[in-house]
Amino acid sequence: MTRAADSVGESVKTGLVGLRRRAVEAGKAGAEATVGAAQAAEKKLGERGLAPGQLGEALAGTAENARKEALNARKEAAKSTKGSRKKVARKAKKTRKELAKSGGAARREALERLEELRKPGRRAKKAAIRAAKAAGESKRKGRKEFKSAKKDFRAAVLDAKVAAKGEKKSRRWPWIIGLAAVAAGAAAVLRQKPEPPVAPAPPRAPEPAKTDAAKTAPPSVVSPPAGAAGTKGSPAGDAPAAPKPTPGKHAAGDAPKVPQNGSQPSNKPSSEKKN
Known part of the structure; x- marks a missing residue:
């Protein structure tokens, strides 16, 4: 382990020494290069007849010249733009004057034309009819010619007015139609009366349930006439039967029946007759 550490330390030391040597060599080379450049600059300045101390002054002079040139260029550009x-x-002023002159001349011409053209009246109509009559033409033809001339005159007057105003006539019909449609819609809306609200139907009451006796009861029997009261088949719930008439006596208001063959009526009841 100690040997390995010693070997590493020696390699680092040798590397650092090599780097230092190279740095020193690079510094020397740079110094030599700067000296060579200075010598070359001095040579060039000597060739041009300048000393090394005059280099700063020369640079300042060139800067001043550049600034002056820039200012001159700006001034010239400003002058050119102003011009x-x-x-x-x-x-633009000339064109405006020319347009004004031309517009004024056109208006004057239109006004003169309007003054020259006057609306034909009754006198012109009569004159046209007289001319047609003198030429041997009918009055109807003269009137037609007068109407056509009047139409031409109106068209010429409209053209002259448009030329005098210098503007196109605006169309009013679309606006009028739109306003009429809006007014009609508003009138229709106002005329429509609001319908009264429909009241909800009241709930129906439940029907009373029929009893079994009512369901099973027989249909009602037609009541017999007054004379046949008390006969068989009468229901139990009917009114009390009328009393039977006594034999030999008639009920009040009943007249005895008279036979047609002239025999006297018998007062005996039917049961005795059968016997």
Whole structure:
């Protein structure tokens, strides 16, 4: 173990020594290189007739020259931009003046045309009819020609107005139609009356349950006439039977029946007759 540690320590020491030697050699080489560069610079300066002390002054002078050149370039650029802006402004001013002149001339021409064109009235109509009559044409034809001339005149007046205004006539029909549709919808909504709310149906009461006796009871029997009261088959719950009439006596309000053959009626009951 001790031998291994000693061998490692010796190798480290030798490595460090080698590194130191190399560092010293590198420093010497750098110094030699700087000396050589300085000598070369001095040679070049000597060739140009400059001393080593004048190097800083030369560098400062070159920097000042560069700054001056930059300032001059900026000033020239500013001047050129100002000149170009002025030129553009002058051109724009000229074009505006020309447009104003042309627009004024167009308006004047349109106004003159409107003054020249006057709305034809009754006198013009009469004159057209007279001219047609003098030419041997009918009055109807003269009126038609006058109407066509009137239409042409209206079209020319509209064109002149548009030219005088310098703007296109805006279309109003779409806006009017839209407003009319909105008004119609609002009127329809207002006319619709709200329907009254439907009341819920009341719950039905349960029907009373029928008794068994009512279910099994026979149908009701037709009551016999008053004279046949007390006959067989009458139900037990009917009214009391009328008393039987006594023989030989008729009930009140009943007249004795008279036979058709002229014989007297018999007052005997039917049972005695059978016997």
